Amino acid sequence: MPKTMTVIYSAFRMAMLHWMADPQWIIPNIIAPFIFTSVALTLFKDATGPFGLYAILGGGMMGMWGNTIYASGFAIDFERWQGTLEEVMAAPSKLIHVITGRAVSNALFGLTNMVAVLLIAVLGFRISLGIADPILFTVSLAFTLLSVSALGLIFASSFVLSRSAQALTNGLETPLYIVSGSMFPIALLPFWMHPIAYVLGPTWGIDAIRLATSQDYASQTFWKGMNANMAIFLDLAVMLSITFAYVVIAVVLFRLVERQARIKGTLVQQ
Amino acid sequence: MNHLRIFLSSAVFSFRAQFDWLNPAMWLTMKLVLSLSQMAFFVFVGLFIQGPSAIPFIAIGNALQSVSWNTVFSVINITGHDKWDGTLPLVLATPAPRLPLFIGRAMIHVLDGLLSVAIAFFFAAFVFGVNFGQANALALTLTVVMTAFAMSGFGLLIGGFCFHFRNPMVFANIFTFVLLIFCGVNFPVKDLPSQIQFVSYAFPLTYGTAAARSAIAGASIFEISPVLGQQLVVGLVSIMLGYLFFQTFERSARKSGKMEAL
Numbered sequence: 001m002p003k004t005m006t007v008i009y010s011a012f013r014m015a016m017l018h019w020m021a022d023p024q025w026i027i028p029n030i031i032a033p034f035i036f037t038s039v040a041l042t043l044f045k046d047a048t049g050p051f052g053l054y055a056i057l058g059g060g061m062m063g064m065w066g067n068t069i070y071a072s073g074f075a076i077d078f079e080r081w082q083g084t085l086e087e088v089m090a091a092p093s094k095l096i097h098v099i100t101g102r103a104v105s106n107a108l109f110g111l112t113n114m115v116a117v118l119l120i121a122v123l124g125f126r127i128s129l130g131i132a133d134p135i136l137f138t139v140s141l142a143f144t145l146l147s148v149s150a151l152g153l154i155f156a157s158s159f160v161l162s163r164s165a166q167a168l169t170n171g172l173e174t175p176l177y178i179v180s181g182s183m184f185p186i187a188l189l190p191f192w193m194h195p196i197a198y199v200l201g202p203t204w205g206i207d208a209i210r211l212a213t214s215q216d217y218a219s220q221t222f223w224k225g226m227n228a229n230m231a232i233f234l235d236l237a238v239m240l241s242i243t244f245a246y247v248v249i250a251v252v253l254f255r256l257v258e259r260q261a262r263i264k265g266t267l268v269q270q
Numbered sequence: 271m272n273h274l275r276i277f278l279s280s281a282v283f284s285f286r287a288q289f290d291w292l293n294p295a296m297w298l299t300m301k302l303v304l305s306l307s308q309m310a311f312f313v314f315v316g317l318f319i320q321g322p323s324a325i326p327f328i329a330i331g332n333a334l335q336s337v338s339w340n341t342v343f344s345v346i347n348i349t350g351h352d353k354w355d356g357t358l359p360l361v362l363a364t365p366a367p368r369l370p371l372f373i374g375r376a377m378i379h380v381l382d383g384l385l386s387v388a389i390a391f392f393f394a395a396f397v398f399g400v401n402f403g404q405a406n407a408l409a410l411t412l413t414v415v416m417t418a419f420a421m422s423g424f425g426l427l428i429g430g431f432c433f434h435f436r437n438p439m440v441f442a443n444i445f446t447f448v449l450l451i452f453c454g455v456n457f458p459v460k461d462l463p464s465q466i467q468f469v470s471y472a473f474p475l476t477y478g479t480a481a482a483r484s485a486i487a488g489a490s491i492f493e494i495s496p497v498l499g500q501q502l503v504v505g506l507v508s509i510m511l512g513y514l515f516f517q518t519f520e521r522s523a524r525k526s527g528k529m530e531a532l
Contacts, residue, residue, distance in 0.1 A: 031443045031444055031447050032443075035447040035448065035450050036311065036450075038451055039312065039315075039450050039455075039456050039457070040315050040319075042451070042456075042457055042461055042462070043315060043316060043319050043320070043324075043456065043457055044319055045461070051318075051319055054318070171299060171300050171304060171307075174304070174307035174308050174310075174311050175303065175307045177311055178307060178310055178311050178314060183311075183314075183315055183318075184314050184315055184318035185318065188314050188317055188318060189314070
């Protein structure tokens, strides 16, 4: 395995072990998406149309979002609290690779919320959700997970210097749910918000996931009226391009921020 | 006099303590962003499902619920910070009477909560177009003050309970968000399954949202007083139960020697 992958895998494994050792931390990360979805499902109760699709997939998506944003913000603080940040920084492996492993594991853990949402939808609200194309659904979900993780890297880099990371995380969570149109069509948002929605990879990811789930769903991005498979392909292509841009930005930011932290000596400042 | 001094210093210190990890600029940003974003999220969901008629109900509910970020989330987390920052043994070692010490720590959060609600009502009116033209300002103000006070009682109840656990943050999250389901914030309590509707009336916010909507529709203080009376009772009972949990914890901590690591 290439050295970079070894570092990413080790960080991924460590993050998984930390979650398993103290699983209660999953609750703050996914409670908001879970409750938001339950509220939406109650509002959807008497409605007809594609609302269940929006609520369930949106809720799952928000779980991934929430966990990644929260945990990315917390990643540096976690190392600070454990007293391991200096060692991580002093090690020859790059900080961004360590945080990448963490970000992927966090997004993956966020999927537990999707399972919880699905259970409450099926058992509590009697909503049935068949998946039209399971393969495209899985592919779309996996790529969206990567995109969310890459965005988490950008957040994590900016949180290296800030001790208000947790507060920022709390503040960013809901605006991102809104702008990415996780639970309603982005057409409802004011027009000036649309460009922001389109530079978020998960906006395209959730569109692809919805298209793969239901044949009745019409794309909410630029591919209205197009064949579903083609629309999914285009959604994923745009999302992967955006994800690549996130990674490039994160690499540059990590370099800058690491350098700044070393110069200012603010790395372990509480 | 001594009780009042302890009450006031406890109030001021518990509020100032949060700026150990949160700078004032960030505090203000959070205050503006949190209330607007949560309200906007549910307004858009309501707009999507039920159309524009859903907006006032959801915006008013979320405006009032914003008080719980201060009076529930922050108050519960005081317990956590006492444990993380190593100040819990000092709190328990002080000869100060416990009741003003315990209640005082929530009180500035009541004032902070009032500011949150004022900001949220501003957003409801000027961003989402909720009509306050018929509102009875006095009745609405009284409702907000009573709700902030009663919700801080609820925060103290859960905070007192959380002394018995290692990580109060988990409870702070659960009990702040669960209000969105049970308290008539985004939909009426009657829309909940009938078996669980009684749970709603254990939360002071449920009475607050009902009274606030009535006050905004023009109801007088006299008309909403029965609801506010019930809210006050729930708030006071919450404080007393929270204090009981705190005392139980203190006794058990002195016996077992376990304070932070439970």
